[in-house]
Amino acid sequence: xxxxxxxxxxxxxxxxxxxxxxxxxxxxxxxxxxxxxxxxxxxxxxxxxxxxxxxxxxxxxxxxxxxxxxxxxxxxxxxxxxxxxxxxxxxxxxxxxxxxxxxxxxxxxxxxxxxxxxxxxxxxxxxxxxxxxxxxxxxxxxxxxxxxxxxxxxxxxxxxxxxxxxxxxxxxxxxxxxxxxxxxxxxxxxxxxxxxxxxxxxxxxxxxxxxxxxxxxxxxxxxxxxxxxxxxxxxxxxxxxxxxxxxxxxxxxxxxxxxxxxxxxxxxxxxxxxxxxxxxxxxxxxxxxxxxxxxxxxxxxxxxxxxxxxxxxxxxxxxxxxxxxxxxxxxxxxxxxxxxxxxxxxxxxxxxxxxxxxxxxxxxxxxxxxxxxxxxxxxxxxxxxxxxxxxxxxxxxxxxxxxxxxxxxxxxxxxxxxxxxxxxxxxxxxxxxxxxxxxxxxxxxxxxxxxxxxxxxxxxxxxxxxxxxxxxxxxxxxxxxxxxxxxxxxxxxxxxxxxxxxxxxxxxxxxxxxxxxxxxxxxxxxxxxxxxxxxxxxxxxxxxxxxxxxxxxxxxxxxxxxxxxxxxxxxxxxxxxxxxxxxxxxxxxxxxxxxxxxxxxxxxxxxxxxxx
Amino acid sequence: xxxxxxxxxxxxxxxxxxxxxxxxxxxxxxxxxxxxxxxxxxxxxxxxxxxxxxxxxxxxxxxxxxxxxxxxxxxxxxxxxxxxxxxxxxxxxxxxxxxxxxxxxxxxxxxxxxxxxxxxxxxxxxxxxxxxxxxxxxxxxxxxxxxxxxxxxxxxxxxxxxxxxxxxxxxxxxxxxxxxxxxxxxxxxxxxxxxxxxxxxxxxxxxxxxxxxxxxxxxxxxxxxxxxxxxxxxxxxxxxxxxxxxxxxxxxxxxxxxxxxxxxxxxxxxxxxxxxxxxxxxxxxxxxxxx
Numbered sequence: 027x028x029x030x031x032x033x034x035x036x037x038x039x040x041x042x043x044x045x046x047x048x049x050x051x052x053x054x055x056x057x058x059x060x061x062x063x064x065x066x067x068x069x070x071x072x073x074x075x076x077x078x079x080x081x082x083x084x085x086x087x088x089x090x091x092x093x094x095x096x097x098x099x100x101x102x103x104x105x106x107x108x109x110x111x112x113x114x115x116x117x118x119x120x121x122x123x124x125x126x127x128x129x130x131x132x133x134x135x136x137x138x139x140x141x142x143x144x145x146x147x148x149x150x151x152x153x154x155x156x157x158x159x160x161x162x163x164x165x166x167x168x169x170x171x172x173x174x175x176x177x178x179x180x181x182x183x184x185x186x187x188x189x190x191x192x193x194x195x196x197x198x199x200x201x202x203x204x205x206x207x208x209x210x211x212x213x214x215x216x217x218x219x220x221x222x223x224x225x226x227x228x229x230x231x232x233x234x235x236x237x238x239x240x241x242x243x244x245x246x247x248x249x250x251x252x253x254x255x256x257x258x259x260x261x262x263x264x265x266x267x268x269x270x271x272x273x274x275x276x277x278x279x280x281x282x283x284x285x286x287x288x289x290x291x292x293x294x295x296x297x298x299x300x301x302x303x304x305x306x307x308x309x310x311x312x313x314x315x316x317x318x319x320x321x322x323x324x325x326x327x328x329x330x331x332x333x334x335x336x337x338x339x340x341x342x343x344x345x346x347x348x349x350x351x352x353x354x355x356x357x358x359x360x361x362x363x364x365x366x367x368x369x370x371x372x373x374x375x376x377x378x379x380x381x382x383x384x385x386x387x388x389x390x391x392x393x394x395x396x397x398x399x400x401x402x403x404x405x406x407x408x409x410x411x412x413x414x415x416x417x418x419x420x421x422x423x424x425x426x427x428x429x430x431x432x433x434x435x436x437x438x439x440x441x442x443x444x445x446x447x448x449x450x451x452x453x454x455x456x457x458x459x460x461x462x463x464x465x466x467x468x469x470x471x472x473x474x475x476x477x478x479x480x481x482x483x484x485x486x487x488x489x490x491x492x493x494x495x496x497x498x499x500x501x502x503x504x505x506x507x508x509x510x511x512x513x514x515x516x517x518x519x520x521x522x523x524x525x526x527x528x529x530x531x532x533x534x535x536x537x538x539x540x541x542x543x544x545x546x547x548x549x550x551x552x553x554x555x556x557x558x559x560x561x562x563x564x565x566x567x568x569x570x571x572x573x574x575x576x577x578x579x580x581x582x583x584x585x586x587x588x589x590x591x592x593x594x595x596x597x598x599x600x601x602x603x604x605x606x607x608x609x610x611x612x613x614x615x616x617x618x619x620x621x622x623x624x625x626x627x628x629x630x631x632x633x634x635x636x637x638x
Numbered sequence: 639x640x641x642x643x644x645x646x647x648x649x650x651x652x653x654x655x656x657x658x659x660x661x662x663x664x665x666x667x668x669x670x671x672x673x674x675x676x677x678x679x680x681x682x683x684x685x686x687x688x689x690x691x692x693x694x695x696x697x698x699x700x701x702x703x704x705x706x707x708x709x710x711x712x713x714x715x716x717x718x719x720x721x722x723x724x725x726x727x728x729x730x731x732x733x734x735x736x737x738x739x740x741x742x743x744x745x746x747x748x749x750x751x752x753x754x755x756x757x758x759x760x761x762x763x764x765x766x767x768x769x770x771x772x773x774x775x776x777x778x779x780x781x782x783x784x785x786x787x788x789x790x791x792x793x794x795x796x797x798x799x800x801x802x803x804x805x806x807x808x809x810x811x812x813x814x815x816x817x818x819x820x821x822x823x824x825x826x827x828x829x830x831x832x833x834x835x836x837x838x839x840x841x842x843x844x845x846x847x848x849x850x851x852x853x854x855x856x857x858x859x860x861x862x863x864x865x866x867x868x869x870x871x872x873x874x875x876x877x878x879x880x881x882x883x884x885x886x887x888x889x890x891x892x893x894x895x896x897x898x899x900x901x902x903x904x905x906x907x908x909x910x911x912x913x914x915x916x917x918x919x920x921x922x923x924x925x926x927x928x929x
Contacts, residue, residue: 248839281902282895289779289837365781365835365882442844443829462818480822488832490783490879491817635783635834637817637879 051475052428052445052484054455055437057108058086058384059261059425060203060216060299060376064094065182066113067161069380070121071154072395072409077382079111079186085383087196094382094396095403103387104453104509106424107432108197109190110218111183115202115231116161118179120170121154135169162207166235176230184223193433202231204260206238208278211269213240216261216299216376220438228254239278244290259441260294262371263378264307265353266326270345273353273369288360288368296486297441298371300350300448300628302378302423303386303394308593308628309351312344317533318549319517319595319624323420323450327412354631355521355529358587361635362523372444372486372630373591375423375451384424386451388602388625391421401606405617417603417617422450426627428457428484444486444630452507452625458485458592459501460632462493469574474503485591485630491637497582498634502536503574504594504627512569514539514553514595514624518577522588533593536577539570555598557622562600562608569597584636591631598622674720676713684716754908760900768900769889775899776892779837780854780884784876785817786831787824787863791872803866803873810863810875817861817877828871835880846870856881 062069064077077094085091088105092098123129124138125145132138144153160167169175183200190198201218219226232246243260250256265272277287300307305325314320326344346352350373357369377384381399385392393399394416398407404416413419426447429440440446447456457475461482468477478484478501489498506513515538521531535550542551557564579590604621607614614621682701691697701709732738769776787806789799806823809815815823821831829844842850849869856878858864865875889896 282898284775284895285778286775289839292837293840293843361835365778366837367835439828461821479826482821483831487830488834489818490785490832490834493816493818633834637783 052430052440053432055107055197055427055429055432056104056449056453057106057110057197057425057427057437058377058379058386058423059110059199059201059218059374060112060263060302060378060423061109061382061384062113062203062378062380063111063382064122064126065119065179066203066380067117067121067158068114069382069395070125071158072380072397074380074382074396075122075126077396079113079182080190082111082382082384083109083186083190083196083198085385087190091383093392093399095399100383100390100392102383102385103390104507106196106384108199108427108437109384110199110201110216111186112201112203112216112218113179113183114205115176115179115233116166116205116235117157117170118176118202118231119182120175120179121157123175123178125153132170132175135167137167137169161205161235164235164238171233171235173230176233180227180230184226188223191434195432197432197434197437199434199438200226203263204232204234204243206234206240206243208238208271209269211271212263212265212267213238213271214263215240215243215295216263217258218261219256219258220434221257222434225254225256229256241278241287241290244294247294248290257438258294259297259438261297261299261374261376262295264299264302264304265348265350266305266307266310266324268345268348270347273347273349273356275347275356283360283364283368285364285366288364288366291368292366292370296371296444297374297446297630298350298353299376299378299423300373301375301420301450303419303421304378305420306422306450307349308373309349310344313346313349313352314531314533319533319593319626322626323422323623325418325420327410327418350628351519351521351531354589355523355531358521358523358529358589359527361587362527370633372441372446373448373628374425374441374446375448375628376425377423386422386424386449388421388451388600389605391602394419401609404603404606405610405612414618417606417619420450421602422625424449424451424453426453426456445484447485447630448628450625450627452510452596452627454507454510454513454594454596454625454627455503455505456485456592456594456627456629457501457503458629458632459483460487460489460498460590460634461501462489462496462498464499464501464576466576468501469503469576474501474574477501483632485632487632489632489634492582492584492634497579498590498632499576499578500536500590500592500632501574501576502592503572504592505572506569506596511564511596511599511625512539512566512571513573514569514597515550516573516575517593517595518590519593520579520581520588520590522583522586524586532581534577537573537575539573539597540568553597555622557598557600557604559600559604559614559621560608562605564597564599566597586634587636588634589631590634592627592629594627594629596625598624674717674724676716681712681716684719685712688715750909750912751905754905754912757908758901758904760897760904764900764904765889765893765896768903769892769896772899773886776887776895778882778885778887781835781837781882782841782853782878783832783834783836783880784853784878785820785833786827786877787820787875788827788871789866789873790825791868793825794872796868796873799873800866800868803875807863807865807875814861815863817879820863820875820877824875825872845874849874853878854881 061082063079063082064070064074074094081091085102086106086109090099090101093100124132133142141153187198187200199218204215206213229250247258262272276282306323309320310324311321353369357367361367377386380395381392383392398404398416408415427437427440428445429436459478459482463481471477502516504516516536518534518536523529544550554568601623603617603619604614607617686697789803791799838850838854846869852867859878859881863875863877866873
């Protein structure tokens with residue numbers, strides 16, 4: 027907060043007379059907040075031995091780089107505008123120092139000697155298990171978590187980001203991942219700061235070895251903010267592998283959430299990572315049975331090696347606290363009860379790639395780790411617990427940001443105000459505004475965004491106090507990725523709190539392509555599918571390049587708390603596993619995954635709160 | 639020893655231990671250790687452990703509808719586990735294993751915990767005393783709902799931002815511009831236009847501490863534009879829709895939560911007592927620890 031956001035350089039189209047002001051334009055920037063290099067322990071053990079943070083930035087900027095397993099030259103299809111290299115803070119760089127850099131300080135410790143013997147001897151896998159085990163058991167080996175070791179890792183992060191950062195052109199953030207993993211429930215958080223290296227050097231990353239309790243993490247954020255003026259955002263990892271704990275109604279110790287907890291969470295965690303390589307966490311067919319598009323890239327295999335049993339019917343664990351839509355609903359309940367909503371978050375996607383390369387392109391996917399970057403490895407090496415093959419993961423996850431300029435401060439401010447959204451990969455542009463004055467004409471205007479800002483709030487904002495007899499309306503605009511497929515439809519998802527304290531949700535189709543007519547049951551017919559499963563090609567002769575509309579909630583009740591967000595669906599396109607199957611000349615059915623998917627974007631919500 | 643015998647948990651554990659020895663002793667004859675019997679009950683419980691399906695009828699339904707090949711996959715998995723487990727046991731591989739040691743201790747802890755929960759007794763006095771001692775845990779944060787019209791001191795300069803704001807304040811007040819209409823005026827703030835039910839530190843994180851203090855000290859709630867107020871970013875006019883003061887609730891307001899907290903505290907102290915009682919049944923001899 028002591029960091030002043032500099033808006034001086036922003037070209038605000040301001041007229042100083044009357045009410046003509048308020049037209050600051052924003053531009054769309056794309057990036058990844060969740061990316062691992064060989065400095066992360068698990069990435070290193072899964073064959074990423076030399077993927078550096080520098081290489082991660084080079085890939086993001088669109089330069090050719092080397093795949094750390096195949097050693098082939100690879101390149102991103104469309105470059106990114108920003109990147110957070112977020113290596114696991116626990117034992118950051120330790121395996122690399124032990125085995126690649128042959129660092130005596132670590133190798134000549136007692137545990138170091140044992141690990142080196144395993145690694146360079148007959149059982150390198152065991153070396154990995156032994157080291158990871160001490161983190162999972164929260165019994166770190168003291169010589170591997172000294173101030174010197176932690177500082178060494180943190181310096182790598184800082185230096186790489188400082189060098190890669192080019193204000194106005196490309197933004198490199200300093201960040202890390204806090205890897206809390208109680209009973210194989212994933213409670214990870216990605217943290218990043220808009221501040222420079224000098225500021226970031228005033229602290230060391232908080233790790234799960236300091237505490238696995240998110241509340242302790244927030245306390246640390248608060249304490250560090252007070253002590254050294256740090257400004258850091260914490261983003262929960264996608265929740266589908268959290269065993270219901272990510273948005274639990276209880277705190278880490280099993281006690282019901284208190285106003286104090288809600289306050290801390292709302293302050294430090296404005297954003298949630300809803301989609302990534304380990305699947306999509308918007309919702310699940312079990313939780314949203316009336317949503318025909320809810321069965322999308324679900325991945326609910328706990329990352330629990332002990333749970334890998336017969337394989338046959340390893341049923342997915344689907345809990346209330348795992349998914350965004352349900353959490354947004356639960357948040358309304360808490361807001362009514364506690365006065366503060368702990369789950370009032372915007373949505374982003376991120377890759378969580380461990381390959382060094384933020385890749386979310388179906389036709390250019392570099393794998394979850396490094397070792398699974400080839401079709402054969404994905405077919406033959408199910409290295410994650412519970413999966414049959416590595417096609418279980420998605421080539422997914424990017425963050426879209428509406429920011430004034432491509433700088434650390436500007437992008438960070440957009441995260442803080444939640445003017446960000448998630449894409450499963452394609453660069454679909456989405457505007458989503460809420461207000462009381464939008465007209466049908468506004469959706470056709472050339473300066474739609476200007477009107478959007480002038481008459482209402484952008485995604486991530488709040489609506490209060492509806493004027494008498496007025497329902498909120500939403501100005502929505504989506505444009506397809508210029509290099510990718512057409513759009514099928516835009517939907518608005520509404521969740522609300524009933525008078526009896528229960529919550530509900532509904533999906534509205536609000537605008538769609540190809541002049542389709544809704545059927546008697548109110549459903550819109552499917553858009554069709556042009557994908558040729560023998561060639562992996564599709565055509566854009568269904569769908570449309572852009573969609574826009576002004577949608578007014580037909581079921582608005584001014585006394586109910588509610589949230590609204592937009593979901594934009596692409597027409598069906600080939601999943602990367604189909605392209606792999608074609609390359610391997612195998613039947614796509616044998617991959618165990620659908621040949622085609624409808625990629626999508628989720629806007630951050632807009633909340634409505636009745637006035638008391 | 640007298641203290642120990644007063645602790646009912648130790649009785650309970652002794653008794654269950656005895657029962658276990660008796661039953662296993664009588665079972666041993668009939669139990670052919672080289673024979674693995676897969677019956678419905680054991681397979682169902684195996685599947686339940688694996689799939690974590692908690693509802694019994696859902697599990698049974700799924701099992702009865704399961705195709706033959708899936709079912710035989712489960713049988714094979716069960717047999718494999720059972721055979722390997724028994725073989726490992728026969729080789730006494732579980733002895734001196736820290737993981738197994740930890741796991742069986744954990745199981746004992748579960749039993750102890752269930753026992754502690756079963757012997758709970760929360761009285762009104764407990765509630766009163768606990769609430770009195772831990773009042774600060776139930777403090778309800780103040781929160782505020784407001785909208786603001788903003789003038790950027792970066793683009794206008796501080797002084798003219800202020801005079802623009804004063805002019806605008808007159809206009810808003812004279813024209814009775816409403817809460818939801820405010821958005822059409824002023825510059826675009828880096829964060830939000832409307833703030834709903836937000837606590838002081840959240841407001842401080844978007845406006846700076848000074849401005850947050852000013853907002854929470856506003857006395858006029860309702861359709862009145864107030865200001866100008868200076869923040870780290872510029873000058874603001876504010877309309878407050880709702881302001882809740884921070885307060886300590888009464889016990890009746892939070893009785894449910896206090897009850898749960900007292901319960902947890904009792905369970906914890908029962909647990910500690912039980913562990914101590916278990917440890918007390920052993921005589922401990924600490925030998926010289928230095929070489």
